Amino acid sequence: MSFWLIKSRPSAFSWADLEAAPARTTAWAGVRNYQARNFMRDRMKPGDPVLFYHSQIPKPAVIGLAEVASESYPDPTQFDPGHRRYDPTAAVAEPRWYLVEIRAVRQLERPVLLRELREQPELEGMDLLRQRSRLSVQPVPPAAFLRVLQLAGSDAGGVS
DNA sequence: GCCAACGTTGGC
């Protein structure tokens, strides 16, 4: 099992949106970064725990616990000329972009602010904490993942 | 709104 963090701009898609989605699940579509794609396509497996992070707000924070809810499959938005993330270079026979589905497990007892995460020496090395990290789908070391839940006031319930 | 850091594109 691997542990992950995904970022979302709440104005585009928030934790509340995920909780309100049918079956609390959504296809994580629109990612157009090869590193992020490779994680989704090759490494993310159903049941893997995922931290859900709100970016581009005054207090960026991890807000929810989610999980991978499907195997990876081609992102349909790459083939849709009307979609903002349409990729004219992608062919159905040879998809370029892949996604997994994400399911909300539970909201954290409280958001864990980026500022707080930066104060934790044992979290050094998390990609999120790199200066100007831009990777929107990233692996998290298991110990760091549990530490974030701990900071939120959770036990590791449902994760380990 | 600013701006640094990247990733991608495309001319050469």
Added chain:
DNA sequence: GCCAACGTTGGC
């Protein structure tokens, strides 16, 4: 293969 231009991300 180089590298400038460009677009995007995301903290502040």
